[in-house]
Amino acid sequence: MTKFALVTGANKGIGYEVVRQLAEQDFHVFLGARNEELGKKAAESLGLSNITFINIDISNTQSIQNSFKQILEVTDYLDLLINNAGIALDFGTLPSELKVETLRQTFDVNFFGTFQMIQTFLPLLRKSESGKIINVTTDMASQTMFDNGETAPLNILGYNSSKTAINSLTLTFGKEFENKGPEILGVTPGFTTTDLNGNMPGGNTTSESAKIITNYALSNENFNGKILNKDGIIPW
Template structure:
């Protein structure tokens, strides 16, 4: 049975991703900053007959929490097949480049960028034990620098200086990591779940969590011939599914 760790999985897209992977036969380590919330999410999945799941406390903002999560997962398995770096925050809005306090940048980058790097590095050894390891970094269409410089793009006026910068940085990290692992069985990709109705955006997005999660699941379950080092986005690139960086 393949195993997957999903950060920020106690609700919204992360939770639905856990559900869909459980339905595909994966064993899910459901990451949550709070054990009670994680257990509640697990209980809900259990009530649906999905039992191969357990909560893992992991706060990607805290070194000790990441270390403890790695130790806990390591006591349970020596192989992790998939890591989905889903945990993320948007920061307070509006976010102007001229006036937003540096503390907001630091807070958002701590979760969206540095947290992903540290979590990935912490679990790389377990991933390397998998015959088909997959890393999915959950990004945003707003992380495309190319599209942000295109006045014809539908989201061109949406310029959140903090969130956009954090996701563009995450995309850059994804490219480098995929390059370093290019001669291995790893598939490392950034995935835009689309503008989805969640607590993250006060349910303003038109997309569903089911469709968003399906995009993450698709990247998490890529076969040996699947692409790596890509920015998958059905929202930005409905024809090809691959967004410009």
């Protein structure tokens, strides 16, 4: 039986590599991207017949609904939803100098967008015997680890707090899903050199970080409601 996965924000970076790795594990992967041209190019460049481009802007409710209808034309169930799409608009901005509009925009995509994705695709995930949702987060969103100096010292209110909110969302949905599924977990791939941080040097490659996510995606161990890095469960 074919396994189906949807990965958002997948036309580049970590998401693109997650699509590749899942497709190589015989998933039929829906490559979700906001930009239609870039998304189609990304899907074509991977050169695999089990990858389908889906146009999806997670900050737009109608776009999410449209993507749901597109996927229903192919399958009535989904085994894996990877909420990878996100924005970081306040790197280099002090919290006291952050504009409220920027903060709202960050939450609109990172938090409210992820929330709507979960609500919309939940019926399809519940039809799978092994439905799983992975929310891509950051170790800087862990209040404990950030306060203890165990993460990069990037005091970026918008990005970090929106991901902390995703961690809270993961916990609360996890409590609801406990007995009836799907499994939901948050995964931080750690510091990665990507467009998101202006290709800051010294991080993991996108392929290395994607592997951390796909390892949990393919794992038979249940981590419902937990936040994890490459070494296992971390505090949120």
